[in-house]
Amino acid sequence: MIQQLLPFFKPLYIAIGTLSILVVFRIWVRARYAYKVAAAGGVHAPRLANNPFAAARWIYAIGVAQAQNRLLECFNSAWTWATPESPNTVELNISGGRRTFYTRDPEHIKAILTSKFADYGKGPEFHRVWRPFLGDSIFTTDRQQWQDSRNLIRPMFIKNRVSDLEIFEHRTMVMMGKFPKSGETFDLMNLFYRYTIDVITDFLLGESINSLENPTSKFIAAFHDVQRIQTMLSILSPLDRFVPQRKYKRGIKVLEEFIVPFIDKALALDNYELDKLSKEKSFTFLHALAKYTRDPKVIRDQIIAILLAGRDTTAATLCWTFYQLSNYPATYAKLRREILNVCGPTREPTYDDLKNMKYLNHTLNETLRLYPAVPFNVRSALADTSLPGMPGQPDITVVKGDSVFYSTLAMQRRHDLYPPSSPDFAPPDIFSPERWEKWNPKAWCYIPFNGGPRICVGQNFALTEMAYTIVRIVQRYERIEYRGDWDQQYHKVEIVGTPGHGIPIAMYEAKS
Ligand code: HEM
Numbered sequence: 001m002i003q004q005l006l007p008f009f010k011p012l013y014i015a016i017g018t019l020s021i022l023v024v025f026r027i028w029v030r031a032r033y034a035y036k037v038a039a040a041g042g043v044h045a046p047r048l049a050n051n052p053f054a055a056a057r058w059i060y061a062i063g064v065a066q067a068q069n070r071l072l073e074c075f076n077s078a079w080t081w082a083t084p085e086s087p088n089t090v091e092l093n094i095s096g097g098r099r100t101f102y103t104r105d106p107e108h109i110k111a112i113l114t115s116k117f118a119d120y121g122k123g124p125e126f127h128r129v130w131r132p133f134l135g136d137s138i139f140t141t142d143r144q145q146w147q148d149s150r151n152l153i154r155p156m157f158i159k160n161r162v163s164d165l166e167i168f169e170h171r172t173m174v175m176m177g178k179f180p181k182s183g184e185t186f187d188l189m190n191l192f193y194r195y196t197i198d199v200i201t202d203f204l205l206g207e208s209i210n211s212l213e214n215p216t217s218k219f220i221a222a223f224h225d226v227q228r229i230q231t232m233l234s235i236l237s238p239l240d241r242f243v244p245q246r247k248y249k250r251g252i253k254v255l256e257e258f259i260v261p262f263i264d265k266a267l268a269l270d271n272y273e274l275d276k277l278s279k280e281k282s283f284t285f286l287h288a289l290a291k292y293t294r295d296p297k298v299i300r301d302q303i304i305a306i307l308l309a310g311r312d313t314t315a316a317t318l319c320w321t322f323y324q325l326s327n328y329p330a331t332y333a334k335l336r337r338e339i340l341n342v343c344g345p346t347r348e349p350t351y352d353d354l355k356n357m358k359y360l361n362h363t364l365n366e367t368l369r370l371y372p373a374v375p376f377n378v379r380s381a382l383a384d385t386s387l388p389g390m391p392g393q394p395d396i397t398v399v400k401g402d403s404v405f406y407s408t409l410a411m412q413r414r415h416d417l418y419p420p421s422s423p424d425f426a427p428p429d430i431f432s433p434e435r436w437e438k439w440n441p442k443a444w445c446y447i448p449f450n451g452g453p454r455i456c457v458g459q460n461f462a463l464t465e466m467a468y469t470i471v472r473i474v475q476r477y478e479r480i481e482y483r484g485d486w487d488q489q490y491h492k493v494e495i496v497g498t499p500g501h502g503i504p505i506a507m508y509e510a511k512s
Pocket residue numbers: 138139150153200306309310311313314317372373374377378448449450453454455456457458459461462
């Protein structure tokens with residue numbers, strides 16, 4: 001009897017059997033999804049690929065595009081599959097089950113970030129992949145846990161605290177002390193990254209890491225490694241489990257070894273001492289955390305999250321600003337005229353000066369329009385929900401567990417979201433702070449800081465820091481010159497989008 005059955009266990013039969021089970025499974029999962037979509041009265045978005053092989057090819061293409069710094073191009077190629085009913089959102093389904101949506105549609109971004117906020121979140125998978133680095137912080141959690149973090153962090157960014165410009169002044173002066181002589185080439189990006197980590201550590205911990213003075217610090221190298229590997233792990237999830245993680249874990253340990261002594265010092269203060277301190281200027285973000293919780297892990301998670309949020313975003317935006325200004329001498333000159341009119345060549349700007357300088361703010365808006373610091377983002381459906389259909393069309397059904405990738409970068413570069421070009425309004429790909437003089441973007445078409453309940457907590461801090469830094473540099477230097485190949489510059493997307501070639505530049509000091 002066994003002998004008669006043996007031929008059935010030949011490898012070929014096993015392969016055919018397995019394949020048949022997979023096909024049946026896929027048909028079943030797909031039918032279940034189709035039922036859910038129909039039962040909700042909605043529709044699918046156009047499909048990016050119609051079979052698992054084409055879908056796997058797309059995932060592979062995304063991985064390659066990321067490695068070759070062509071992610072935007074690859075993302076935009078998705079619209080080849082779009083239809084007039086859904087011109088800017090498509091879906092991908094490898095297994096027939098959970099889908100991934102890709103969108104650059106402001107109405108869909110608005111839905112996930114605000115009108116259907118409760119239905120979308122970071123989700124369990126995001127939390128799993130990011131937890132070793134960012135723990136249970138504001139960035140990795142949803143619902144009550146996220147709300148608790150937000151309530152804790154927000155008071156630290158009220159105007160009173162942000163308008164104290166002492167840290168910015170001190171650190172800007174240290175940074176500018178590192179600029180070489182007039183006309184010599186240097187990498188401004190390197191200095192901006194060191195400057196912003198020094199500012200944010202000072203702001204959070206009351207003591208700076210001083211990377212401007214100590215560029216080879218282990219902390220900086222570890223912070224960089226961890227972020228780079230984290231980006232790759234998120235892109236590859238759920239296959240991240242197969243990626244070697246020794247360097248990643250070692251890096252996280254270095255970050256913790258740096259932060260833990262600060263946490264211990266803050267926790268050594270009792271509530272009475274913290275209360276007393278809270279009325280003084282030396283009361284830091286860390287003290288506020290220690291007042292709220294005695295759990296060192298909670299404090300560690302929030303501190304690392306804000307370090308991440310506060311360093312690269314502002315450094316990258318400053319880099320892109322000077323990259324663009326170096327190509328437009330007339331824009332630089334106009335900005336300098338405004339700054340000199342308000343602050344003269346040496347006076348420190350006040351908070352009100354910074355907020356009232358229109359052209360300065362237009363310059364920052366314009367940079368964030370072309371280079372939103374977080375170019376790609378993702379949300380997961382926490383419940384069965386939908387994305388709004390075009391007028392007269394049914395909604396697109398989204399099932400719990402589906403992901404929605406959205407790109408602020410791709411959306412903000414969509415030509416059809418802008419008025420026609422004219423002498424008053426440069427084509428959308430051109431850097432032109434002037435466009436902001438008479439134009440306001442349509443709602444949800446310009447969201448570098450996100451929108452809705454999860455809008456960036458540090459927005460005002462970031463804008464104040466960047467404006468301050470620009471003012472102090474532009475006051476001193478009458479002209480800047482890009483010393484790399486301007487056209488060869490590229491957008492390197494990790495968590496934040498940075499200039500791939502750094503910012504090789506020369507600055508010419510104004511004669512007093
Ligand atoms: C140019 C500068 C910045 C830009 C463009 C920016 C942009 C963003 C964006 C797009 C998000 C949403 C992320 C998400 O929900 O997935 C965000 C969240 C956040 N940002 Fe910023 N950010 C900047 C600077 C800062 C700074 C300097 C800080 C703090 C020092 C900060 C703190 C935060 C925090 C805590 C969140 C989480 C908010 C939440 O989930 O409720 N950001 N930021």
